[in-house]
Amino acid sequence: MADHERTLGGYSPEAGRNAHEADAPTLIPLPSLLRSLLTDHLDPGYAAAAKRVRPRRLDWAWQVTAGLVIAAVLSTAVVEARSVAPATRETQQVLADGVRAAESATGAAVTRRDGLASEVEAERRSRLEGDAAGRALLANLDGAEFTAAATPVHGPGLTVTATEPGAARDLSDVSTQRVAGSTQVVLDRDLQLVVNSLWVSGAEAIAVGGVRIGPNVTIRHAGGGILVDNQPVTSPYVVLAIGPPQAMQDVFDHSPGLQRLRLLEASYGVGVEVAAGDDLSVPAGPVRDLNFARPMGP
Template identity: 70%
Template sequence: MSDDERALGGYSSEAGRNAHEADAPTLIPVPSLLRSLLSDHLDPGYAAARTRPQRGRLADWSWQLCAGLVVAAVFAAAVAQAQSVAPAAVETQHVLADGVRSAEQSTRDATGRRDALATEVEDERRTRLEGDAEGRGLLAGLDTAEFAAGATGVRGPGLAVVVTEPDTARDLSDVSKQRVEGSRQIILDRDLQLAVNSLWAAGAEAVSVGGVRIGPNVTIRQAGGGMLVDNQPIVSPYEILAVGPPKGMHDVFEHSPGLARLRLLETSYGVGVTVTESDGLTLPASTVRDVIFAKGPPQ
């Protein structure tokens, strides 16, 4: 096949002409699609690439090799930098963790000393006031006020309400199953607040949540994914203890809005809710804070 024929896709330049008739019209050759498919096995672009000079291909390979070496060098430098920085990061984490543990220990020591001094003050006060009738009257008034403020520990019968977050294996990826968008947490601070208020309404004389006594200026709040009671973190399962008449409180609490919400969470999200009566609950004393009153100018 000549070069002219190859340029026409494998067809002769005389194709379509009548060579036996004089003055016959000149016809434009029409290539055959079937003949093109059978004769040309490579696209023209591939054919041109096949005939490219060897030197051009070597140049292309050289550029690709250089690019690969540059990428490898960048990754090697990144790995070396990460390895050099990792020990410093680990050391910083250890220093911070040691600082946190030291601060926690200092807090525990200070709390223990405060409690010991408070006990000494209480003993000295009772020793001085129990000597006469007027002092005993003052002590009775102080005991009543301290109990109302949650400043004294309490032990007695009552109700134990335990609320547990659902199992993490439960599928909550669907937005419709999330109480807070983008969070897997189901039990919120307002749920515990409503349960505590319902226990007060049911006749509780003292209440604690997660081992923290509920009293004046004590709040139940949420910070991110953590639950705070009096600024102390508590975790699931959340234990709510209420000292009071067990049977009477149980009957009222069963029909309260607090338990109704917990039962709804139990049905909808798999939250664990248990309510049991107990004869020996122990509630700690609450932290007593100074209450400051503001008084406006006289009218």
């Protein structure tokens, strides 16, 4: 056997040739399995697997590269954030100082306004109480000011307190669904319903969170909090109502306002308390300038 035949595992390219018969096949084919064993030294399955491994390695390389790039970007962002953090804190401090200064100035202005209003009231009464016409005029002014919630009031009444629940009882507690991303349960519309129910129950003067309810005073939700006449109020929400306590409570116990609070109490754990008082005080409401008016009726 020649050397080249040994390299082919004993297979000779000339084997099987037939030159003795006319029109006979020149080369008798060998069985495919034997040909594969003699010529293909790597199993086709291994070859296919090797082809699949190469793209996977390439994909892993790209993933590693992308991960390194993302890590570098995040590292740069962290370094930049740390470098600007002192300036950000300083800006926040300046803004906070400005807010506190504005609040202080507003408080001083409100105190001065109330003092001047008291002086004007005293002077008006001293000038009008001297005769019958002046006393009648004062009586009309007192009635108008009371209707406009422009005078402080004290007397017996009801105190309605609604307290936000603490931490959620469990992770599936739906109380957090009333305000997205917040644990707040009591909303502005709940307090609006309570105030309207107290008016219907016979209240003569009402304050929510220390803010007198009067004409043009709104209770609304803004920025994740409740504003009463644009002043923020927080839990516990205290509603004071001046009026006959027993008669008011008899009506309020069956009102939509208390039913809403009881529903929040049973569903979300809101604290609800209704108590009668002998001497409650509500402050005067803000007096706004009337810019224009239109008569009603004929």
